[in-house]
Amino acid sequence: MRGDAHTDAATLASVARPASPLAEFWRDFRRNSGAVFGLTLILVMVFIAIFADMIAPYDPAEQFRDAFLRPPAWAEGGSSRFLFGTDDVGRDLFSRLIHGARLSMIIGAMVVVIALGAGVALGLVAGFFGGIVDFAIMRLMDVLLTLPSLLLAIVIVAILGPSLPNAMLAVSIVVLPNFARVTRAAVIGELSKDYVTAARAVGASRLRLMFRTVLPNCLGPVIVQASLGFSDAILDAAALGFLGLGAQPPTPEWGTMLADSLQFVERAWWVVTLPGLAIFVTVLAFNLLGDGLRDAIDPKLKT
Amino acid sequence: MIRFILTRIGLLIPTLIGVTLLAFALIRLAPGDAILLTAGERGMDPERYALLRHEMGFDRSLIEQYGIYLGQLALGDLGRSAYSHQPVLTEFLTLFPATIELTMAAMLFAVVLGLPAGMLAATRRGSVFDRATMAVSVAGYSMPIFWWGLLLILAFSVSLGWTPVSGRLSLTYFVEPVSGFMLIDTLISGEKGAFLSALRHLILPAVALGTVPLAVVARMTRSAMLDVLGEDYIRTARAKGLSPLRVIAIHALRNALIPVVTVIGLQVGHLLAGAILTETIFAWPGVGKWLVEAVRRRDYPVLQGGVLLAASVVMLVNLSIDLLYGAINPRIRHAR
Numbered sequence: 001m002r003g004d005a006h007t008d009a010a011t012l013a014s015v016a017r018p019a020s021p022l023a024e025f026w027r028d029f030r031r032n033s034g035a036v037f038g039l040t041l042i043l044v045m046v047f048i049a050i051f052a053d054m055i056a057p058y059d060p061a062e063q064f065r066d067a068f069l070r071p072p073a074w075a076e077g078g079s080s081r082f083l084f085g086t087d088d089v090g091r092d093l094f095s096r097l098i099h100g101a102r103l104s105m106i107i108g109a110m111v112v113v114i115a116l117g118a119g120v121a122l123g124l125v126a127g128f129f130g131g132i133v134d135f136a137i138m139r140l141m142d143v144l145l146t147l148p149s150l151l152l153a154i155v156i157v158a159i160l161g162p163s164l165p166n167a168m169l170a171v172s173i174v175v176l177p178n179f180a181r182v183t184r185a186a187v188i189g190e191l192s193k194d195y196v197t198a199a200r201a202v203g204a205s206r207l208r209l210m211f212r213t214v215l216p217n218c219l220g221p222v223i224v225q226a227s228l229g230f231s232d233a234i235l236d237a238a239a240l241g242f243l244g245l246g247a248q249p250p251t252p253e254w255g256t257m258l259a260d261s262l263q264f265v266e267r268a269w270w271v272v273t274l275p276g277l278a279i280f281v282t283v284l285a286f287n288l289l290g291d292g293l294r295d296a297i298d299p300k301l302k303t
Numbered sequence: 304m305i306r307f308i309l310t311r312i313g314l315l316i317p318t319l320i321g322v323t324l325l326a327f328a329l330i331r332l333a334p335g336d337a338i339l340l341t342a343g344e345r346g347m348d349p350e351r352y353a354l355l356r357h358e359m360g361f362d363r364s365l366i367e368q369y370g371i372y373l374g375q376l377a378l379g380d381l382g383r384s385a386y387s388h389q390p391v392l393t394e395f396l397t398l399f400p401a402t403i404e405l406t407m408a409a410m411l412f413a414v415v416l417g418l419p420a421g422m423l424a425a426t427r428r429g430s431v432f433d434r435a436t437m438a439v440s441v442a443g444y445s446m447p448i449f450w451w452g453l454l455l456i457l458a459f460s461v462s463l464g465w466t467p468v469s470g471r472l473s474l475t476y477f478v479e480p481v482s483g484f485m486l487i488d489t490l491i492s493g494e495k496g497a498f499l500s501a502l503r504h505l506i507l508p509a510v511a512l513g514t515v516p517l518a519v520v521a522r523m524t525r526s527a528m529l530d531v532l533g534e535d536y537i538r539t540a541r542a543k544g545l546s547p548l549r550v551i552a553i554h555a556l557r558n559a560l561i562p563v564v565t566v567i568g569l570q571v572g573h574l575l576a577g578a579i580l581t582e583t584i585f586a587w588p589g590v591g592k593w594l595v596e597a598v599r600r601r602d603y604p605v606l607q608g609g610v611l612l613a614a615s616v617v618m619l620v621n622l623s624i625d626l627l628y629g630a631i632n633p634r635i636r637h638a639r
Contacts, residue, residue, distance in 0.1 A: 034441065135317075143321035146614045148576035151594065155610055158598045159332045235447055239580060242449045243595055258450065265453060266461055273457075276450030284445035291441065 028296035035292020041285035048098055049105040056095035057083075060252040064090040069268045085270045087261055093270065096252040097278050103253050104234050104282055107168055111233035112226050114172040119179025120215075120222060126180065127187030128210055138184070141177040149174045153236055157245045164237075164253065167246035171236045175229045182225050186218035220297040227293055231286035238279045254279045307629050315618055322614040327372050329610065330603045337361065340603045343385025381608035386600045391608035395590060400483025401471065402589035405581065406574045408505050409513035410567065417517045418563070421524025425532065426551060436521060443518030448577050452511035452584040459507060466507050469586035473500045508585040512577050516570045523566045527559040534558075561631060568624030572617045 019027070029035055048055060064086060071078040072085040072093075084093040126137040144152060156170035190196060191214065199213045240246035241255030249260050254275040261271035331337050338356050339345065347355070356362055360371045375382075381391040424436040460468045467473060471485045476497040478488050486505070489497035531537065532555055540554045541547075579591035586592070590609065597605035 034438070139317040139321060142318045143325060143614075146318055146322060146572070146617050147325075147610060148572045148579075148613055148617065150576035150579050151610065151613055154579070154594065154598055155329060155606060158601075158603070158606055159329065159334070161334060231445065235445075238447055239449060242580070243583065243598075245598065255447075255449075258453075262453075265457065269457060272450075272453055276447060276453065279447045279450060280442075280445060283447065284442060287441055287445045 025296050029292055032292040032295060034288045035295075038285040038288025038292065041281065042289060045101055045105060045282060045285065049102040052098050052102040056092075056098040058092040058095045060091065060096045060099040061250055062091065062095075064092070066090070069264060069271070071268070072270050072274075075270070084274055085268070087257070087271050088264050088268075091250075093274060096257060097254070097274060099252045100254045100257065100275065100278060101282070103164075103247070103251070104237075104279075107164075107171075107237045107253075108230040108233045108286070110168050111172045111175065111237070112229050114169070115176040115229060115233075116179050116222065116226055118172075119176045120183045122176075123180040123183025123185075124187055124210055124215060124218075127184040127191070128206075128214075134184075137180065141180050144173065144177045149232075150236060150239055153240055154243070154245060157240060162240075162245040162248065164247040164251060167237050167240045168233075170240070171233050174236060175232050178225055178229065179222065182221045183218055186221050187214055190214050190217050224290055224294045224297060227286055227290035231283045231290065234279065234286070235283050304630070308626060311622060311625050311629070315622060318618065319615075322611060322618075323373065323376065324369070326607045326611040327369055329607050333601075333603050335601075340385060340601070341382065343383075343388065343602070343604075376611075381611065382604040384597075384602055384605045386597075386602045386605070391605055392612075394593065394605070395608065395612050397483070398588060398590050398593050401485070401587060402575075402578050402582070402591060404484050404486065404505070405508055405512060405587060405589060406571075406578055408509035409511075409574060409577075409581075410516060410570070412509050412513035413516035413520050413570075414567065417520030418524050421521040421563075422528055422551065422556065422559075424521070424525045425528030428529065433525075436525070440518040440521045443514045444522075446514055448511055448515065449580045449584055451514060452508070452581055455507050455511055456584070466503050467500075471501060471504050471587065472497065473504075476500060508581050508587055511584070512574065512581040515573065515577060516567075519566060519570060520563065523563050524559065527562045528555060531555045531559045561628070565624060565628060568620055571620040575613055575617065 064082075067082065067086045068090045069088055070082050070086040070090075073080050073083050075085070078085060082092050082094065084097065086092055087096070122137050122141070126134040147155075153167070153170040153174050156173060157166055160166040160169065196209065196213060199209055204213060237246055238253070238255030238258075241253045242259045244256075244259060247253035247256045249256055257275040258272055258279075261268070265272045330340060333340055338352065338359060338361055339347065341359060342355055360368050363371075379392055381395075383390055384394060387394070420436050424433040427433050456468055459465045472478065472489070476489070476492075476494055478485070478492045478494065478497055481488050481491060485501040486498065489501045528551075532551075537550060537555055540550045545554075575591070578589060579595060581587065582589045582591035583595050590613070594606065594609045594613075596602075597609065
């Protein structure tokens with residue numbers, strides 16, 4: 001009896017109280033199986049990235065002189081010693097891919113933090129001040145958007161010099177306009193709403209209006225953009241690595257690894273196929289997550 | 304309409320100025336001495352250095368230098384390559400047809416497959432076909448082109464031997480470059496088999512480059528069709544007793560095409576970015592490969608010109624799409 005009363009009360013409470021925004025979001029998000037798949041993949045990637053030292057059987061730079069271009073364990077001639085085989089100088093591919101996951105997560109996170117910080121700030125200022133400030137900022141963004149993304153990144157690296165930090169900075173500048181545009185559009189949409197007028201009327205300072213009143217309500221599209229920006233970052237950084245303009249060997253960055261072993265592609269398919277597969281799966285995971293977030297947070301943005 | 308065209312062109316002017324400023328700054332921000340970089344010489348004696356410095360105008364104020372740069376641009380002078388010492392514009396124009404040929408073939412591949420796939424998916428919303436198309440589309444969108452291109456080479460060139468690995472034409476043929484488009488040049492050359500050889504060289508790079516646009520076009524077509532299919536005039540057309548095929552192919556498609564065409568136009572920037580990778584993998588002698596080589600050779604005049612020209616191409620295409628859009632849809636033309 002007591003137990004039943006308890007359940008009834010719980011049911012009543014859940015009916016009476018509207019679901020919290022987070023619960024509502026999770027309900028919508030969970031329905032999208034692709035997005036859940038993407039999120040799961042990302043969680044696995046993050047786990048691998050954090051515990052790379054423990055998961056990887058060998059040091060990513062360690063060379064085994066007795067095992068050049070060994071095929072993966074499941075292929076003919078492979079052994080359980082090297083799960084994914086070895087590259088042309090006898091390094092364990094599995095260990096390198098694991099450490100590459102860590103690098104890719106760092107690249108994605110750094111790029112999104114830089115681009116989001118600067119982009120949101122620019123978009124906020126442009127949307128808030130309007131007029132000449134808005135015009136100047138948005139035309140600058142137009143210039144960045146007019147250049148084909150990879151070409152802009154290449155030019156920036158050509159000026160700064162090829163290295164992983166410079167590649168990350170270049171990719172940040174490439175994806176930055178997306179954040180600025182999305183934020184500006186959201187800010188302009190919010191500014192005409194009653195709650196903003198109310199906050200103004202009671203004398204909220206401009207900074208308070210910008211950061212406390214308006215910005216939290218613009219975060220939906222920014223979060224979606226962050227997920228898509230993450231995948232762009234990993235893809236573009238890998239492309240720069242592939243062109244020899246990003247991370248330099250022997251760094252176990254996936255794009256660089258792929259470019260490094262290009263000449264062995266016909267003899268040893270695994271040295272090229274597996275790093276590319278890692279890039280593809282990671283980028284796919286973030287795109288799936290981004291799509292799911294967009295559908296759950298803001299159905300209007302659905303394309 | 305004229306007013307609409309003029310406003311649209313006017314809107315481009317600040318962007319164009321921004322791009323020239325960026326190109327102007329590039330060579331001055333590059334590591335090393337701008338004069339040595341521009342001349343492409345090393346170990347110059349001080350007299351020649353001073354002479355060049357004066358000739359190139361580096362002894363003037365930055366504003367004067369920018370003015371001179373704009374003046375040269377107006378005359379079509381984009382400087383000379385520090386590597387080959389050829390005019391940058393000439394090199395670009397020689398290589399650009401190869402890139403156009405590749406990107407057009409890629410776009411054709413994307414549209415021919417993406418449009419019907421998106422339409423079918425929309426008319427069968429929620430079906431297995433719809434889900435499969437959308438899954439493949441996300442996958443295509445996430446594809447690292449440089450890896451995808453290599454997989455295609457491994458499968459079709461190395462294993463099956465169906466297509467050549469690289470280049471635009473096999474070495475057994477020599478074709479006079481008339482238009483710069485290999486498919487056209489081989490046709491008018493009248494050499495037997497040359498056209499087929501050019502076509503076989505084109506297929507794999509076009510598929511590699513066209514995969515991302517294919518995914519975008521399929522997705523966009525599907526969502527545009529879904530929007531249109533919910534409109535009243537579609538219900539009216541159905542109520543009139545028109546066949547489903549007619550309703551979809553004539554009434555719905557025509558209106559769904561407008562956003563799709565816009566998206567196709569917006570793909571130009573992505574195509575050029577993708578061409579950089581595709582041309583590098585397939586040794587395709589186009590603008591993308593040229594730019595990558597310029598970075599490796601530290602050939603900054605080529606990079607400077609390449610940036611400006613690539614941006615101009617993107618702006619021109621976007622402008623044409625904008626104008627086309629305005630011509631089709633009066634609501635756009637009269638807004639603003």
